Amino acid sequence: MNNNPVVTLQENASGFFDKISEKHSDKMQCKKGCSKCCQTDISVFEIESDRIEDWFAAQEPVEQQRLLDLWQTPNQETYCTFLYNDQCTIYEARPLICRTQGLPLYVASENVLDYCPLNFKAGDPPKEDWLNLERMNTLLSFAASTEKKDKRIRLKKLKTKLLTTLK
Template sequence: MNIFDQYLTFLSRIDAETSRVSQRLSNELRCGPGCNDCCMSFSVLPLEAAFLAHNLTLNSQTRRQARSAAEISNRCPFLAGGLCLVYAHRPIICRTQGLPIAYVDEEREAVIVSACELNFPADRSSFAEEELLFLDPFNQELAELNSAFAAQRGDKDAIRRIPLRHIASGTGG
C-alpha cells in the first residue's frame, strides 16, 4: 500500500472518531458551512502538504485569489466565501477544530482539554471522556506516516512545517 493510501486509511479513522464525538455533542456544536473563525493559515507536515498539493484542483483564478489572500491575511488561503475549497483533502488540524481536543500531560498526570469557545462557552468546565477527541494516538500515527514519507523521498527534515499559503501558491508540498 503506498503512503497516500495509508494516509487515506488514517484519515478515515480520524474522520470516524471526529464523527463520533460530533454526534455526541451535536446539540452544542455550531460548526458548519460558513463558520470559519478557526480557518487560519496553519502549517502542516510534509506528508499532509504533499497530499493536499497532489489533490489540489483549483482553477487559475481561484489559485490567484488564494495567493492574494495568503499574502494579505493570516486567514487560510483555501477559504473562499466562507467555505473550504479543499474540504475533502483538508489536513488533520482542520478536521479536528471545534471539538474538545484532549491531550495527556504525563508530567502533570492530567488530561488537558482545548475547546472552541464558540461551541463551548467558558462556563462549561468539564467534559465526559466520551465527549473528548484524544489526539495523542492520532498525532503519533501521523508522525510515523510522515517519517515514512520523508524516508521514501530522502527528506532529512521530516518535522519541518509547511505553511498552507506555500501550498496555495505552488511553492510548497
C-alpha cells in the same frame, strides 16, 4: 481500501468528528460557514501537502482554473490561506488538524482539555468523547517519517507552489 496512512488518519478523524458532532449536536456550533478555527496560518507535514497537491491535480481542468483564479485574489491575512468567504477551498483534502477543530482535544501530558469556546458551553463532554491530540499527532508524525515526508510546509507556501507550478 486505502493504504495511505495519512488518508486513513484523515478519514478516521473526520469520522470521529461526525460521530461527536452528531452525538452533541445541541452543544456544538461547528457548521458550514463557521471559520473561527481557520484564523491562522498553519504548517503541515509534506505528506499532507502532497495529498493536497494530488487532490488538486485530480480536479477537472475547469475546477483547477477556478481555484487558481480564486487563490490569486487576496484573502484576510490572518486567515488560512485557503479560506475564502468562510469556505475551505481544499475541504476534501484538508489537513488532519483542520478535521479535528471544534472537537474536545485532550493533551494528556499537560492534562488539558481544549475545544472551541463556542462548543460545550455547559461543561466538558464525557471523557470517551475526547480526542487524544498527542496520540493523533504521534500517528501522523510516524506516517510522515515512514514516508520520509516529515518536513513541515506552511500552507501559504503550498498555495504559492500550486499557483506557480500548476498553471
